[in-house]
Amino acid sequence: MKNPIKKIFDDTKPLFTGDGKYHKYEPVWDATKTFFFLPSPKTTVMPFVRDCLDLKRYMSIVILALLPVTIFGMFNTGYQSGIATGQEYSVLDCFLVGAWYMLPMIIVSYGVGFLWEFLFAIVRRHKISEGFLVTGLLFPLTLPPTIPLWQVALGISFGVVIGKEIFGGTGRNILNPALTARAFVFFSYPVSMSGDIWIAGKDFVDGITGATALAVTGYEGQAIGAALSDSGYSLSRLFLGLVPGSVGETSALCCLIGALILSVTRIANYRIILGGIIGLIVTSALVYMIPGGQETWANAGPLYHLCAGGFLFGITFMATDPVSAPGTNPGRWIYGFLCGFLTVTIRVANPAFMEGAMLAILFMNVFAALLDHAVMKYKMSKRIPNV
Amino acid sequence: MEKIEIARGFTPQLTGKPDLTMIQVPLPQRVGVSAGDIPFIRPKLLVREGDSVQTGTPVFTDKRDRSINYVSPATGRVEKIVFGKRRRLKEVVIATETIDDFVPFEPVSRDALIDMPKADLVDHLKKAGLWQGLRQFPAGDTADPESTPAMIIVSMNGNDIFSPHPVNVLKGNGEDFHTGLALLHRFSHRIIVTLRESCLKAIQQLDSGIAEQITHVTEDTYPAWNPGAVLYQIKQNQAENASWHISLHHLVMLGQFLSTGKYPTHKVVTATQTGTHRPHMKVRQGTPLKKIAGHVAPDSLVTTGQFNGRCLEPDSHIGFFENTINILDDADGEEMFGFVRPGLDKPTVSSSFLSSVFKRPQIMDGTLHGELRACINCSYCERICPVDLMPNFIMKALHADEVEEALGLGMMDCCQCGLCSYTCPSKIELAKILSNGMESHHKDKA
Numbered sequence A: 001m002k003n004p005i006k007k008i009f010d011d012t013k014p015l016f017t018g019d020g021k022y023h024k025y026e027p028v029w030d031a032t033k034t035f036f037f038l039p040s041p042k043t044t045v046m047p048f049v050r051d052c053l054d055l056k057r058y059m060s061i062v063i064l065a066l067l068p069v070t071i072f073g074m075f076n077t078g079y080q081s082g083i084a085t086g087q088e089y090s091v092l093d094c095f096l097v098g099a100w101y102m103l104p105m106i107i108v109s110y111g112v113g114f115l116w117e118f119l120f121a122i123v124r125r126h127k128i129s130e131g132f133l134v135t136g137l138l139f140p141l142t143l144p145p146t147i148p149l150w151q152v153a154l155g156i157s158f159g160v161v162i163g164k165e166i167f168g169g170t171g172r173n174i175l176n177p178a179l180t181a182r183a184f185v186f187f188s189y190p191v192s193m194s195g196d197i198w199i200a201g202k203d204f205v206d207g208i209t210g211a212t213a214l215a216v217t218g219y220e221g222q223a224i225g226a227a228l229s230d231s232g233y234s235l236s237r238l239f240l241g242l243v244p245g246s247v248g249e250t251s252a253l254c255c256l257i258g259a260l261i262l263s264v265t266r267i268a269n270y271r272i273i274l275g276g277i278i279g280l281i282v283t284s285a286l287v288y289m290i291p292g293g294q295e296t297w298a299n300a301g302p303l304y305h306l307c308a309g310g311f312l313f314g315i316t317f318m319a320t321d322p323v324s325a326p327g328t329n330p331g332r333w334i335y336g337f338l339c340g341f342l343t344v345t346i347r348v349a350n351p352a353f354m355e356g357a358m359l360a361i362l363f364m365n366v367f368a369a370l371l372d373h374a375v376m377k378y379k380m381s382k383r384i385p386n387v
Numbered sequence B: 001m002e003k004i005e006i007a008r009g010f011t012p013q014l015t016g017k018p019d020l021t022m023i024q025v026p027l028p029q030r031v032g033v034s035a036g037d038i039p040f041i042r043p044k045l046l047v048r049e050g051d052s053v054q055t056g057t058p059v060f061t062d063k064r065d066r067s068i069n070y071v072s073p074a075t076g077r078v079e080k081i082v083f084g085k086r087r088r089l090k091e092v093v094i095a096t097e098t099i100d101d102f103v104p105f106e107p108v109s110r111d112a113l114i115d116m117p118k119a120d121l122v123d124h125l126k127k128a129g130l131w132q133g134l135r136q137f138p139a140g141d142t143a144d145p146e147s148t149p150a151m152i153i154v155s156m157n158g159n160d161i162f163s164p165h166p167v168n169v170l171k172g173n174g175e176d177f178h179t180g181l182a183l184l185h186r187f188s189h190r191i192i193v194t195l196r197e198s199c200l201k202a203i204q205q206l207d208s209g210i211a212e213q214i215t216h217v218t219e220d221t222y223p224a225w226n227p228g229a230v231l232y233q234i235k236q237n238q239a240e241n242a243s244w245h246i247s248l249h250h251l252v253m254l255g256q257f258l259s260t261g262k263y264p265t266h267k268v269v270t271a272t273q274t275g276t277h278r279p280h281m282k283v284r285q286g287t288p289l290k291k292i293a294g295h296v297a298p299d300s301l302v303t304t305g306q307f308n309g310r311c312l313e314p315d316s317h318i319g320f321f322e323n324t325i326n327i328l329d330d331a332d333g334e335e336m337f338g339f340v341r342p343g344l345d346k347p348t349v350s351s352s353f354l355s356s357v358f359k360r361p362q363i364m365d366g367t368l369h370g371e372l373r374a375c376i377n378c379s380y381c382e383r384i385c386p387v388d389l390m391p392n393f394i395m396k397a398l399h400a401d402e403v404e405e406a407l408g409l410g411m412m413d414c415c416q417c418g419l420c421s422y423t424c425p426s427k428i429e430l431a432k433i434l435s436n437g438m439e440s441h442h443k444d445k446a
Helices: A004-016 A023-036 A055-085 A091-124 A131-141 A149-161 A177-188 A224-230 A235-240 A252-264 A270-289 A301-307 A311-318 A329-349 A356-382 B110-115 B118-128 B166-170 B174-185 B197-205 B227-234 B238-242 B248-260 B289-293 B380-384 B391-399 B403-408 B419-423 B430-445
Strands: B002-004 B019-024 B030-034 B043-045 B058-062 B065-071 B076-083 B089-096 B152-155 B191-196 B216-218 B244-247 B266-273 B279-284 B301-303 B324-328
Touching (some): A004 A023, A023 A091, A055 A091, A055 A311, A091 A131, A091 A149, A131 A149, A131 A177, A131 A311, A149 A177, A177 A311, A177 A356, A224 A301, A252 A270, A252 A311, A270 A301, A270 A311, A270 A329, A301 A329, A311 A329, A311 A356, A329 A356, B019 B166, B030 B076, B043 B089, B058 B089, B065 B118, B110 B174, B110 B248, B118 B248, B152 B248, B166 B197, B174 B191, B174 B248, B191 B197, B191 B227, B197 B216, B244 B248, B248 B266, B266 B289, B289 B324, B380 B391, B391 B403, B403 B430, B419 B430
Parallel strands (some): B002 B216, B019 B279, B152 B191, B191 B216, B266 B324
Antiparallel strands (some): B030 B089, B043 B058, B266 B279, B301 B324
């Protein structure tokens, strides 16, 4: 018996291919079809057997790794909203309220982003790459739940068009598109991103400061650790993620689960994640040892730096984007380490940009090619020449 | 005996391993002299349709060096000359006669071999149509007799994972093997004989001093025994880049020819297919594919090495350089929601399917399992390359016409194992791109 879905595609094929009425929209039709039916054309040149891993699978695994942070983010958005509005939410309520805020963001991000993808694919007559599947989910996860949806739409448009498509699409971009989109929103609409109104539904109640952990500083003479605890940012809460923040980034635990999935399946390179964590720990420990400034983040120590803010989310899901990361293993170690180093440096030295991870990773994206170049030159010098 | 270990490479859980028993396939009615499997050749025909040929009569030569002959493996009449696209010679089909009438050559004993002038020896082998068994690195062209190779690598195992077991090639041919080695010693001081670890025991049980000649045992990870991979592991300096290599089959054939003065007409081949255990077969050179593979379903892909052979058409014949036929059954093609399936039996080098946890036999089919995409720099190709190349960067250098850069990255070390293309999630034809790059560089130098 013929698969009824397959029949739909077989029936519509003449319309979309060749001289069909809608042949312009073939990429859209093709993307839909290949979503349902994994294409597998015959090999024509050696090797005649091929691995089963393709980009669809590759990106699906990243989505899988993102599920813990997404689901937890949904819960936490509702949970924080409940605290802020002084209502007793059950777990289900938390999810529902969280979904009420998050789903529109995700839908807008995917919807607008795919619109651009389709547009470029139609104009340039190429297939739609799977890269956006990840970008479209990553971007809303880096935003606060209170962000206006038009900013989500504008951000993802910038990320997809300027961050990726003008370079030629997935695989050819210099910067991570999701981070580019976030940086655009961050610098264009600082009020939405300032961290003061990050709790969904907070408008109803005054008197609760909604500042994220990274915006906290101690008053004169108070240690940063104590200040954080006073504001409700104990280390365990930061680790679990039951704090206000961008929807996806709050839980260090869920990010670590994602990192584990990505490393075990070898979809992301563990060297970047590990290098980044080492870089962050080493740098924050060094800064910790410098006397003075005990009320600032300089004195927070490695654990707070690790668990607060978006570092773990960034290093796990953003820095490991293979396209914008270096393609050589030594390069990956250095790249990861410097991401961690720069994150702490920005957090400590420039409190105007509380979230150092985003800028650190974008900065290192630019240097990825240089790291590769250096590693390649070194490797070339080690080979026995064969010309 | 040294052990060669490669840090990379890949061991697929394949089925279809040939059985060690051997059967003799009778002389087919037609044999073919194939030009499709000969690297770099520009064939020049020496016969016309209707001509009669003896066993050993030159059928075509190489325009680049007309002293090299490709000869008929049987006696009979030239029935058909098959051309491919742009009138490129594909093969010469010969209708066979049951009694072989050999082109006579003077036998050369092992002692005479040592005293014979080198030029005469080369001439002798070229006339017999056997010199081309010796190949020269890096591109794999016919060995240049003017040069003195730093070493000659004898590969006991073939290009495919299931190529004929060396024991079946050597059985009864021990003396020819030693004669062949004596011949190689005339051309180089250093002879490397490599064998897959899993075949060592069986070779040691052969009682003719063959095991003592083995210099290197390679691990069983594909493609550790590939001569290019072996050279990469053992080479010390630049001069060794132009070493030669020869397969065990051709070495034994050289020995047979020298001792008998007759063209060696037979070879051992295997046919592999998922779920079968076919015996090794002793066949006439140039036997039609159908006689070796039996019935093949029309949609199957037939190759002479699943990773680095060529694709055979149903009515073609096995070539001088080929010993394995892989029958890759047609797959269902478009699998519904294929990208989210757990994939218990999906072959993969990644860990993104459950097959990487449960080591079950995996089914290989001749499809891409995806579509061409841009390179995402994931470096799966680098992770698997047995000669430590970065195929993705070489590919990019070649695209940018930066040949110097590609050479610096070691392009000419590529051993054509095909694993980079195999593993690429973007389904980029890396091995083909690299081999095109090597070929054009080789042609530029020539």
